[in-house]
Amino acid sequence: MKICRSISCLQKELPAAGKREIGFVPTMGALHQGHLSLVRRCREENGLVVVSIFVNPAQFGPTEDLQRYPRDPEKDIAMLENENVDLLFMPDNGEIYPQPYRTYVNVEGLDSGLCGRTRPVHFRGVATVVLKLLNLVRPQRAYFGQKDAQQAMIIRQMVRDLNLPVRIRVMPIVRDGDGLALSSRNAYLSPPERQAALLLPNSLQKAAALVRCGVGESRIIRESMQIELDRDPLLVTEYISIVRLDDLQDIPAVEPGNTLIAAAVRAGRTRLIDNLLLGDLSC
Ligand code: AMP
Numbered sequence: 001m002k003i004c005r006s007i008s009c010l011q012k013e014l015p016a017a018g019k020r021e022i023g024f025v026p027t028m029g030a031l032h033q034g035h036l037s038l039v040r041r042c043r044e045e046n047g048l049v050v051v052s053i054f055v056n057p058a059q060f061g062p063t064e065d066l067q068r069y070p071r072d073p074e075k076d077i078a079m080l081e082n083e084n085v086d087l088l089f090m091p092d093n094g095e096i097y098p099q100p101y102r103t104y105v106n107v108e109g110l111d112s113g114l115c116g117r118t119r120p121v122h123f124r125g126v127a128t129v130v131l132k133l134l135n136l137v138r139p140q141r142a143y144f145g146q147k148d149a150q151q152a153m154i155i156r157q158m159v160r161d162l163n164l165p166v167r168i169r170v171m172p173i174v175r176d177g178d179g180l181a182l183s184s185r186n187a188y189l190s191p192p193e194r195q196a197a198l199l200l201p202n203s204l205q206k207a208a209a210l211v212r213c214g215v216g217e218s219r220i221i222r223e224s225m226q227i228e229l230d231r232d233p234l235l236v237t238e239y240i241s242i243v244r245l246d247d248l249q250d251i252p253a254v255e256p257g258n259t260l261i262a263a264a265v266r267a268g269r270t271r272l273i274d275n276l277l278l279g280d281l282s283c
Contacts, residue, residue: 020047024139030184059125
C-alpha cells in the first residue's frame with residue numbers, strides 16, 4: 001500500500017493506475033469494521049482502491065471534540081494493508097486548507113434539520129472536504145455508510161447538483177453483536193454509558209416493530225422511542241426525527257419506501273447517532 005501525505009504524491013501515483021477504475025473511501029480514521037465494510041465493497045467493485053484518513057477540522061464546531069477525536073494511524077495503516085488497499089491519502093490540515101482558505105459548499109435545505117440543528121457548520125465542512133477529495137482522487141465510485149444517512153443524502157445531492165462524474169454507493173450500518181452501531185466515538189464511552197447507549201438501537205427496533213404492526217403515525221413512533229431512551233438517565237435525547245428520505249423534511253406518518261427514522265443522543269460528553277431506513281439508499 002502506497003501512503004501519500006501530499007497532493008503532489010497523489011497526483012504522481014494516480015496516473016499509474018492506468019485504465020483501472022478507481023474506488024474511494026473517505027474516512028476520519030480510528031477505523032473499525034464499519035469502515036472496513038466500505039473498503040471491502042470498494043475492493044470488490046474497483047481496480048484501484050483509495051482510502052483517505054483526514055480528521056476534517058471544518059466539520060467540527062468550536063465546542064466539539066476535534067482535539068480529542070480518536071487517532072490511531074499505525075493501527076489504521078495495518079488494517080488497510082490487510083484489506084489490500086492500493087493507496088492511502090493522509091494529508092495534514094495545511095495540505096487541504098492552505099491559508100487563506102475561503103471556499104465552502106452549502107447543500108441548502110438538507111443541512112439544517114436532524115444533526116444540522118445542533119451542528120450548524122458540520123455539513124458545510126463535510127460537503128467541502130468531500131468535494132475537494134473527489135476532485136483530487138477522481139474516483140468512478142465513492143463509498144459512504146448509512147450510519148451517517150443525512151451526510152450520504154447531502155453528498156448525493158451535491159454530486160447531482162454539481163454534475164460530479166462519480167457514483168455514490170451507500171452501505172448498511174455495521175453493528176456490534178449487541179446492536180450498537182459501530183462508531184469511532186464509541187471508544188469514549190464508559191461501561192455504564194456503553195450499556196445505556198444500547199437504548200438507541202433498541203428504540204429504533206421499537207419503531208420498526210410499530211411500523212410492522214401498521215402504526216405509521218410519526219408522533220406515536222417518536223413517543224415510543226422517547227420512552228425507551230428515557231429508561232436510562234445517562235442518556236439525553238438530542239432529537240428523534242421521522243423524515244422523508246429524499247428531502248429530509250418531517251412527515252406526519254411514515255411513507256413506506258421513503259422514510260428515515262433517525263435519532264441522536266448524548267451519553268455523558270459523547271454524541272451518538274443511529275437510524276432506521278424504510279427505503280433503499282444502496283445504489
Ligand atoms: P468517519 O470516519 O466517521 O467519517 O466515517 C467514514 C465513513 O464510514 C462514513 O461514510 C461513515 O458513514 C462510515 N461508517 C461509520 N460507521 C459505520 C458503521 N457502523 N457502518 C457502516 N459505515 C460506517
